[in-house]
Amino acid sequence: xxxxxxxxxxxxxxxxxAALFVVAVHIIMRLVMPFSMSLEYENVIANYQNIAYAxxxxxxxxxxxxxxxxxxxIILIEFRQNIAWENGVTVFTLxxxxxxxxxxxxxxxxxxxxx
Amino acid sequence: MKSSNEDRIxxxxxxxxxxxxxxxxLNPSRYGWERISYWLQRLTGVFLLIYFVGHVIETSSxxxxxxxxxxxLELTQTTWGHLFLILVIGTSTxxxxxxxxxxxxxxxxxxxxxxxxDYPYSPVSLNYRQKSGIWIALILAATAMLYGAxxxxxxx
Numbered sequence: 001x002x003x004x005x006x007x008x009x010x011x012x013x014x015x016x017x018a019a020l021f022v023v024a025v026h027i028i029m030r031l032v033m034p035f036s037m038s039l040e041y042e043n044v045i046a047n048y049q050n051i052a053y054a055x056x057x058x059x060x061x062x063x064x065x066x067x068x069x070x071x072x073x074i075i076l077i078e079f080r081q082n083i084a085w086e087n088g089v090t091v092f093t094l095x096x097x098x099x100x101x102x103x104x105x106x107x108x109x110x111x112x113x114x115x
Numbered sequence: 116m117k118s119s120n121e122d123r124i125x126x127x128x129x130x131x132x133x134x135x136x137x138x139x140x141l142n143p144s145r146y147g148w149e150r151i152s153y154w155l156q157r158l159t160g161v162f163l164l165i166y167f168v169g170h171v172i173e174t175s176s177x178x179x180x181x182x183x184x185x186x187x188l189e190l191t192q193t194t195w196g197h198l199f200l201i202l203v204i205g206t207s208t209x210x211x212x213x214x215x216x217x218x219x220x221x222x223x224x225x226x227x228x229x230x231x232x233d234y235p236y237s238p239v240s241l242n243y244r245q246k247s248g249i250w251i252a253l254i255l256a257a258t259a260m261l262y263g264a265x266x267x268x269x270x271x
Contacts, residue, residue: 013218020211035266039188041181048177061171068164075157079136104171110178 008070015067022060029053048111061104069097149241152249156213159206166203197267204263205256212252220245 003011029047030038037043047053073093077086135142140154176187190196219225225248227239 009221013214013221016211016214017218023207031266035269036192039192041177041184044177044184064167068160068167071157071160072164075161079140100168100171103175107171107175107178 012067012070012074015063015070019060019063019067022056022063025056026060045111048108051112054108054112057108058105061101061108065097065101065104069093069100147241148246148249152213152216152252155209156217159210162206163203163210197264200267201260201263205260208259209252209256212255213249216245216248216252219248 032038033043048057070093073089076089076093140157146154173187173191176183216225225242225244227242227244230239
């Protein structure tokens, strides 16, 4: 299915606004205690083992990956317009987005299972 | 009468081709506040995407155990690491606040009403609401950077 640019822009704005909220929660989690203490291994693992927080991290990963790589696609298409370039940029950003989501999801799943 | 630039762009019949490309993007001779905001939105976006990819990679050291995690922290929890994070805080705040302004603009809010073009031909769309939105984004970014610095350098 091919989306229209207007639909893609709606997705871009929705992912941007949603990312704002989930990233705010992510930052607040770092500020509920002294910053250096919040980064201690045991504390970070405890965060990842909390299912709600793991879901939050996954949503940050998906939302920012979609928003970020679509933003990159928009910038690259502004530089140059022809069918081959536009298709190449779309494929590149889609593959990079999926690869980053897969890599980050692996970290969340493995860290969630650590004792 | 068409300018020579228009002739250059359209002479081959390919109206989708933007021949200026990156040069047009970086040309400072056509800068107003809105142009600077357009430029900053893209620069901060690309910077934040690079940071995000790096952040996903650095946090993956978690799965290699405590030693790998602490080795990564030794690299990032330094004065330069903190300064870099302050830059991330500033750029992400500007990108978010300016992004919200753009969202309003795209839905037609804050653009002003079309009217007869009178001297000195100031476009109603580039009004004080748009300019103050850009200033608010810059002020919020500076405030967030100061707050971030107070947190990050509190323990030093």
